[in-house]
Amino acid sequence: MPIISNVTCPVCGSLCDDIEILVENNKVVKVKNACGLGESKFLNYNGHRLRKPLIRKNGELVEASIKEAIRRSAEILADAAYPILYGWSNTSCEAIRVGLELAEEIGGVIDNTSTVCHGPSVLSIQDVGYSTCTLGQIRHRADLVIYWGSNPWSAHPRHIERYTAFTQGRFQASIWYRYLAHLSAYRARRRLLRALKLSSVREAPTIEAEAGLPPTLFRKERKMIVVDVRRTRTADIADYFLQVEPNKDYEVLEALRALIRDEEIDMDTVAGVPVETLEELADVMIGCKFGVLFFGVGLTMSMGKLRNIDTAICMVRDLNRYTKFIIMPMRGHFNVTGSNVVSTWQTGYPYAVDFSHGYPRYNPGETSVVDILARGESDASLIVASDPVAHFPKAAVENLVRNPVIVIDPEPTPTTLMADVVFPSSFVGIETEGTAYRMDHVPLPLKKIVEPPSGCLSDMEILQRILAEVRKIKRETAEVA
Amino acid sequence: MKVTLLTGRTLRQGQGKEYGKLSERYLKSVAVCEMDPDDMKRLGIRENENVKIATNYGSVVVKAVKSLRAPHPSAVFVPYGPWISLVMSSKTHGTGMPSLKGVTAEVNPAPTEPVLSLPELLKRHFKKE
């Protein structure tokens, strides 16, 4: 029974690479070190998957040979005048490289899922830069960890334990014991509240006292702050939770920036937060030795979008005049960072790259897929390891499914249900090896731990075959002409 | 009732996804609306009753559940998924990013309307030629 160690988990952008997997008869039977999400994927991935290529005929998806599916896809793509190639965050860099070549060959628009997660972060970085680092720096040095609009407890479950507050660093100790104390106190308080409610005493369930920051924040040890529009699970374990009104993050960040510069503010409260609290928070940030601000899609998707990030970055930049401060986006899919990285080295641009004129062009809002779909401009699509039908706004999906859709995915999704050609692929990081980039741009190898079912090719192989077939069709057309 | 609609990932949605997007478990993890218990009281709905979420761009029926993250008065939380996407605007204001959090919406009880299964949902809303 082989135990495979140092496996990189192909789920979220934390890309934990210390997973141990027990394999029996080409089956994953036990998973060690992974979080709930990782374990769930390793154990259940094979239970519900596509095994045969499908082609839509007379309105129904029917099984087809791989050859037929490749030919059909190549015909659709070679014929298309403005195809989109979307997804790429749940596959390997090796597959993305081929995807970019295919996009160039067919004069398409290639976009990855960062367009609907951290695209705004990219836009703001392009405006003002950012001060960042790899996660190990935070592990060893950070004495102030802020999560803003991100909920690692649910989306990146091992982030805190591996990289931030609960990890043991060279210059900073773990604070997990404080968390335990904190959590039990919190639970006790909740129990009390529930009891009060049962005895039908009406009590507004305020959990944090309004006035000032808790004294722990002024300690020299590591501390953790969560800022969000609602009390997330991550907030429960933080030393301090700052709740801001929805869609007001921009104002709070701007106010903090002014306070960091020691400017006066003409208001008493900003987004429901007293200015004194913000002043204290600014002092905590200036006073730390090494601070880090992790932000999530809570900032990129809410009102202000790229400008929320813009001003957060500028705040961190300004803090570097006084101390060391770092900012990092919490990237979602396991290789969304890689999709940006590969796209950038090949084309100069991290996402929303339009090859229709034979060279890369970039202007999110114009060359990004949601916009192209909403305007009804594309005439075909290739979706790789993504599910836009489930996650795009309705108007975009309507236009997506109106035109031919080719999907490469190991499992059935709403998008495969609406597709015209479906390729069952192998699971990257389980059945196929490759490279992925962690949220801090550290490249890590993905392992092949079991054999894929017969007939399930890797994303890369499928793309290579489509590309070869497209070139063949082009040659054929040229000869006829 | 007028609310601010928040969306995001949840641990359950993340796990549900791994059981397959056509699974019952996935539906149960994403076709829900986490509400402030006080708001639920105000609307007269109980746990697991259906509510209709409507915006300028569409409407969808999901199950209301009590939020464990309360208080967040007049803000509701729905995990990412095909249900909530139906009420989202595709406008990106030139950024490529549609507004997926902090959208103004209307939430009301929908005792007579069912929560559609995934195939039904797709069939109802999207046409394939």
Place this chain on the structure above:
Amino acid sequence: MDIAIKDGKIVEKVEGKGVKVIDASRMIVMPGGVDIHSHIAGAKVNAGRMLRPEDHFKDVEVKTEKTRSGVGHSIPSTFTTGYRYARMGYTTVFEPAQAPLKSRHTHEELNDTPIIDKGAYPLLGDCWFVLERLAKGMIEECAAYVAWTMRATKGYAVKIVNPGGLEAWGFGGNMRNIDDTVPHFNITPREIVQGLCKVNELLHMPHTIHVHTNNLGKPGNYVNTLETMKCVENLAHGDKPVIHITHCQFSAFKGRDWHTFASGAEEIARYVNNHSHVTLDMGQIVFTETTTMTADGPFQFILYQLTGNKWINGDVETETSTGIVPFAYKRKSYVHATQWSIGLELALLIKDPWKIYLTTDHPNAGPFIYYPKIISWLMSRRAREKVMRKMNKRARQKSLLSTIDREYTFYEMAIATRAGQARALGLRHKGHLGLGADADIAIYNIDPTSVEPSKDYQLIRRAFKHAAYTVKGGEIVVKNGEIVKSVDGKTFWVDVETSPSVDEFVPRLKQVFEDYYTVQYENYVVPEHYLAVSCPVHTKAEI
């Protein structure tokens, strides 16, 4: 004279039918260009690309039958990088700053950089392993670590950037001079440079240590640069260099501040002329918009504060840092014009062309596409004077250039752009056209019997911009400045053979690895199959 090529090598003669003949009469034939220091691939370069869409959108390469599309300008995409180098007759380029933890990234990009041969220098001057061992005087164990790193990261040379300063930058600090103490590590930059220099000699690395000095980019830093060169003086054996000071222009500043800023080229040149253990490259300024990017995080932060331009910082755990700031060099700026002068002064005052090589520290002092311009400045006093007439008056008056008549000959130019660099890198098959050399050849449309570079500098510039032919590994890849074929270049890395007792170091390394990094030991190592065309250079260590 004929040059015969077979199987990618230069041979005595070739016979038989179907031999392809290039008529290079009335042209200059040189070995393919070699660039010892050019930031073309890896995490930092790519962060720069991502940062600057405005750098790309006006400078594009359209897809052709033979080539992939891409963008320029100061941070070209990978394909464009390979093509543009090849068009200038360059066939070998080294990426000088590879964060060891992100080596895979560098190699993935190098795999996508066509035509040219390449390699990368891992950044080791601020590695915890190195600092700790050197602080304790454990030279051999440090050497074992460096040998392991070369293999693990597929690296080619020891790169040291602002020794000690980058570790200090982890908490926002820096090194003030070569004898400052690195916080928490009880070691000085001087000890780091000396230690790694000894390690480098023990391992018989093909290249010397490659040093970016402390205080780079700050007025008065030439003193520190001289100190850095001096500190390894007695580690040299014979005439063999033991240290390479890179982009020396940025480290040859005199003055107390930006107002009293002046050239320190004379002092540096005097020292280099009298010592044989040092090589340099220019880091020549070109007046253009570009992107500065170095591992020197604290320096880039200062640059951000000076310019107010957007700024990327990227620290790498236990190893190094990164900074990126867009920058425009302006003729009318006293400082920039003086910097322009410093680079040329160094190249012209240092008598031996084997000691100083042409670079722009691409893209820091300017994109590599401007090399032909620099060649014309080195070969023509007139070309220099033409620039000086338009530049800042005070800088012009203070510049030494008006007193320097020297003009590079074609031979000297060939040394500064290929032969010297190949020798410094220990690449025995590059930089010459002798038997057994790699058939990397550049042919330029210049008739050396009739062209006077001093007067015809424009012609020189044009000719070096678009090679008439570039031959790479025996294949014609460029004809009349256009890519006619794309081939895969090799990736050089150093495989050091150490004694078995030294290999015992590895298990000990594994033990501490988890305490230092956030990745697993096994996943840190870049396997050889990761390189598209792996070309290990074997050396045998003295340990």
Place this chain on the structure above:
Amino acid sequence: MVVVLRPKRAFKLPVEAECITPDSFAGKSVDEIGKLKVWEGNRERSLNELFSVEGEIGAKPEEVMVKIFGDVHKVRRIGTQMSAGEIVVHGDVGFHLGEEMVGGKILVDGNAGSWLGSMMKGGVIEVKGDAGDYVGSAYRGSSTRGMSGGTIVIHGDAGNELGYYMRKGIIKVHGNVGQFTGVHMKNGIVVVYGNSEGRSGAEMTGGKIVVCGSVPSVLPTFTVEAVKSRVKINGEKLAGPFYLFKGDIAEEGEGKLYISKASNAHLKSYENLV
């Protein structure tokens, strides 16, 4: 002398027609103009495949007037880098109209798409209908290539991030604007006669923004300086009173933000600070 273009069909794919400018038309025959290259999706076409071209063409750009009849809302980059002459669009027009324009005049009697007059250096653009986002903006990431001259007048509404990294020139919007008007603005003038959705002047370091209608709030990083009875903009007097704010102090900015007092009763508390 007038050249008339009419689209031959409705476009679904994006059409890129940088060549539709007085500069590239000048001195050419109708036939030659018809052969100019445009893109429809990933297909390169000649202008006359997509448009009928007729009329008379002047020898110099300043003698060329281009009239476009019909719906060209999918057609992008009309008037790119034009230096003189005139373009009149009778209908809706697509993205990047008058991008990097240097001189001359563009008139649209319908709506205009986003990036209208981006990186504009001179000349005049007038839109009778609405405009999209990023009016008079810079290209992504380019703090030095914002609008640096010229005038844009929009009679309808405009979207978000109008005047992003603006450096000089004037933009007037008679209708309402979205958020982040004048974001990162360095200099120049923006006048909004209607309402703003807020966050005007975010991260501005200089320049002037006037909002005659209502705003939901003012950013916390603007400090109130005075109440002004009127504002003078290029000789035009706007009757107030206006609150004058200075900011964005997060950027140590010296920008001036004028907000109508009459339309913003909720800002009254600021008066206590003046």
